[in-house]
Amino acid sequence: AQKITQTQPGMFVQEKEAVTLDCTYDTSDQSYGLFWYKQPSSGEMIFLIYQGSYDEQNATEGRYSLNFQKARKSANLVISASQLGDSAMYFCAMREAVFNQAGTALIFGKGTTLSVSS
Amino acid sequence: NAGVTQTPKFQVLKTGQSMTLQCAQDMNHNSMYWYRQDPGMGLRLIYYSASEGTTDKGEVPNGYNVSRLNKREFSLRLESAAPSQTSVYFCASSDPGLVSEQYFGPGTRLTVT
Numbered sequence: 001a002q003k004i005t006q007t008q009p010g011m012f013v014q015e016k017e018a019v020t021l022d023c024t025y026d027t028s029d030q031s032y033g034l035f036w037y038k039q040p041s042s043g044e045m046i047f048l049i050y051q052g053s054y055d056e057q058n059a060t061e062g063r064y065s066l067n068f069q070k071a072r073k074s075a076n077l078v079i080s081a082s083q084l085g086d087s088a089m090y091f092c093a094m095r096e097a098v099f100n101q102a103g104t105a106l107i108f109g110k111g112t113t114l115s116v117s118s
Numbered sequence: 119n120a121g122v123t124q125t126p127k128f129q130v131l132k133t134g135q136s137m138t139l140q141c142a143q144d145m146n147h148n149s150m151y152w153y154r155q156d157p158g159m160g161l162r163l164i165y166y167s168a169s170e171g172t173t174d175k176g177e178v179p180n181g182y183n184v185s186r187l188n189k190r191e192f193s194l195r196l197e198s199a200a201p202s203q204t205s206v207y208f209c210a211s212s213d214p215g216l217v218s219e220q221y222f223g224p225g226t227r228l229t230v231t
Contacts, residue, residue, distance in 0.1 A: 004160075009158075033217055035219070035220075037222075043206065043224065043225050044222065044224055044225070045208065045210075045222035047219045047220075047221075050217060050219065052217060091160060091161065093161075104149050104166075104168060104212065104214050104215070104218075105149075105151050105163045105166050105176065105220075106161075106210075106220055107163075108153075108160040108161040108162070109160055110158060110159060110160040111160050
């Protein structure tokens with residue numbers, strides 16, 4: 001079963017608008033971490049934001065915020081005031097606390113391509 | 119402070135050839151990882167090393183071997199390359215722990231013909 005599901009292959013938004021990128025996850029662990037990474041066309045992986053399963057407040061980093069709904073197992077990324085430079089692939093990822101086959105590695109979703117137009 | 123470095127950046131191999139992808143990190147991280155990225159598939163874990171001297175298989179280990187040479191270096195070897203191994207390969211490192219961010223190298227784009 002997929003651990004991380006990103007159902008939006010592509011999203012389109014106009015500059016200065018907000019956009020939400022969806023992410024749902026599957027885990028039986030009580031302790032886990034959720035990450036979002038950005039991959040621009042140049043290919044590098046850029047860390048954006050982190051949310052811990054026990055964090056009571058939604059994480060925020062500048063224009064990025066994470067809408068964490070634990071009961072629904074969702075961790076959506078919200079980008080406010082989109083900019084042309086936000087055009088990229090965005091990956092949701094999870095790390096589980098219990099030791100599993102992947103050890104401490106991140107498990108990634110398949111990604112969402114965001115296109116920002118002027 | 120270079121972070122995570124990978125060599126080479128690009129490589130073209132013929133089917134059956136072998137090669138080693140090199141990765142080094144200067145952040146004193148215990149854990150290192152190799153991922154492959156294919157279109158529409160996200161990043162999939164090939165092998166990881168939780169600490170110096172240990173390595174374990176990830177989701178897609180077939181056709182690969184790894185060596186954790188020391189704390190800094192973690193190499194990925196393709197013994198007999200196949201077209202199905204055409205991909206972008208990322209090395210990453212992190213501290214252990216739930217909240218630790220993974221730092222990624224710039225990637226190696228490998229084409230097997």
